[in-house]
Amino acid sequence: MHQDSDIRAGLRAGLPLVLPTLAIGISFGVLAEPVMGSVAPVVMSITVFSGAAQFAALTVLTAGGGAFAAIAAGMLLNARWLPMGLAIGPFLKGGPVQRSIESIAIVDSSFALASRGDGTFDRLKLIGSTLPQGAAWVGGTVIGVLGGSFLGDPQALGLDAMFPAFFAYLLFEELKDRTRVVAAVGGALIALALLPFTPPGVPVLVAAFAALIGLKRTPAAAR
Known part of the structure; x- marks a missing residue:
């Protein structure tokens, strides 16, 4: 039977990711403000809270696409939460409302941090590790929106390199387990395999189902 850690353990696990999350949030704010104005990017970061989806939507808008196309692009990338939600859902607690609220904490990094490596997940570590990242993401967006003219081009500052570096760190941590390598x-x-034949976003979505490898159902006592 697994026992969840506490929120403090999650906070400690999430703190090393605050700086890159802040930097990526600043980059989004800088790039989004000329396209979306000062308010919309911040509201988007609060309600969507997904860098990949927000940058995808911003790319569509920057290219001249409409709001519907931008929303569709974001939703397509966020559909990767489906297999992740299936994996972590049994370890959330409470009724439908509480479980829905707790599921907001499912982000790429926290999903990895909360994994115990045996197909089970630490609920409180998931929530705790997401809290500082959420604050950094929204705070970074605000800084980027308000200070965009001062900060200049995110690429010139190297902020664009933070996104791949962020996920490279998560991948390195996950490769310590053979099942995760597979x-x-x-x-x-x-x-x-899908990249040459499918629209942007589809390869990422379908590839996310590889996360179900090694998923196993656990008895109620372990939840």
């Missing part, structure tokens, strides 16, 4: 390689192969 899932990572499987996801990469799926994405590469």
